[in-house]
Amino acid sequence: MTFAVLPHLQQLFAGLKSSAEQFSLRHVSETSQYYSVRKNVAEPPQLNADQGAMLTVQLGGVQAYAATADLSLAGLQAALEQAENLARQLARHRLIDLSQQPMSSAHGEFISPNLATPLPPASHWLELLMAESRRVPKHDRLVNWQVGLTFKRVEQIYLTSAGGQIFQAQQFINGDMAVTAYDGHDSQTRSLGGSHLAQQGGAEIIARMGLKGAALRLADEALELVAAPNTPVGPRDLVLLPDQMVLQIHESIGHPLEMDRILGDERNYAGTSFVKAEDFGHLQYGSELLNVTFDPSVPEEIASYGHDDDGTVAEKAYLIQNGKLLRPLGGTLSALRSGLPAVANSRACNWNRAPIDRMANINIEPGDKSLAQMISTMERGILMSNNRSWSIDDARNKFQFGCEWAQLIENGELGKVVKNPNYRGISSSFWRSLKAVGNASTRQVMGTPNCGKGEPNQVIRVGHASPTCVFGGVDVFGGAL
Structure with missing residues (x-):
């Protein structure tokens, strides 16, 4: 469930004690998966999960920060006090007075398109990538090719002592595919959008990026580049x-x-x-x-x-x-x-x-x-x-x-x-x-x-x-x- 941690986090935030004029908590939870196939061989998937919180205080006309992965009340309180101590040390060196700069009291929610629709399992994506990899034709000049997908989901909760509550849940997908040709003297690579095939949303992104069916075109273009003349000056x-x-x-x-x-x-x-x-x-x-x-x-x-x-x-x-x-x-x-x-x-x-x-x-x-x-x-x-x-x-x-x-x-x-x-x-x-x-x-x-x-x-x-x-x-x- 999106924002499942919200009620607990709100309770913890209400229990924090601070001498700062204003303070905030920004909680971030992130998971990611990366799947890749190189020359028809699946590479080990990369799976990551991470979460923690940033505590920000406004004290003595300055802002200071401290972060922690300890999301207990004691852990958050310790980070808050660390930020306060840092603010006190910085106050005499401040370059600008932030005392009249209020923290946000905004309420809002942002959710990526189609976030509620579950993504297919890892096996689905590995099969898709393997099928595309196998579409690269057998040719003695095609020496390397790779196709991959990255999925990342980020949930962020922002709470302030001014009453601000902002919840954002996002999902990002980016794809990559490249084919390299080599003729014994020169190598040329043709890729699908480089590292720029990245959008926010659900599985519909895969169709939009044109990954499926791209292998043959990229292979043909890599071979064409190897045989092409240099760009004129x-x-x-x-x-x-x-x-x-x-x-x-x-x-x-x-x-x-x-x-x-x-x-x-x-x-x-x-x-x-x-x-x-x-x-x-x-x-x-x-x-x-x-x-x-x-x-x-x-x-x-x-x-x-x-x-x-x-x-x-x-x-x-x-x-x-x-x-x-x-x-x-x-x-x-x-x-x-x-x-x-x-x-x-x-x-x-x-x-x-x-x-x-x-x-x-x-x-x-x-x-x-x-x-x-x-x-x-x-x-x-x-x-x-x-x-x-x-x-x-x-x-x-x-x-x-x-x-x-x-x-x-x-x-x-x-x-x-x-x-x-x-x-x-x-x-x-x-x-x-x-x-x-x-x-x-x-x-x-x-x-x-x-x-x-x-x-x-x-x-x-x-x-x-x-x-x-x-x-x-x-x-x-x-x-x-």
């Missing part, structure tokens, strides 16, 4: 399919707009941002075709939720509209520090981490062009799909990305396949070269289940929905022979 119009747009959005929009980076908090580890606080409301980040939203309301996207981990209600907001930069990815604390508007993106990866500014669902709103229309107007271009390598500087500005698959476009026609496609640019000008945005028919809902940031590190789920996009005059080049 020189500026071209660039068509990026959604499975590559995921990374482009993530690295050169999502991370640069996280307010804690802009304020310098992440400088020593995850880096800073080329964006400055004074740019909001003024900087022309992209062409007028660029519309980017923070949108936690797309049911199947993996970073959809009702409230963030500070209890702020999650609502859609434009970050960039008609190319102009409007607001950052900053939670309530960053909003207080910067004076800029907040979004509900104060998020933690688990019970033993404190919330920080994290991108969530960062989406590009669809335009009005079909893929065929975009290609038909292009004299000299290239289409790229599915990221395989990336490099970007610590300010998230200069970048170089590589893809698995590319096809040249000449005089409005999609032509021959080329391998080792790469492109490079500068975030602050790349988005201003946006020439066309695909319509809803080109849009895909994808995600990144393993985005890392923070000290100590936090690996979290991030959603990205994007149509196909076209960029003009991009520096394109091939890898070494």
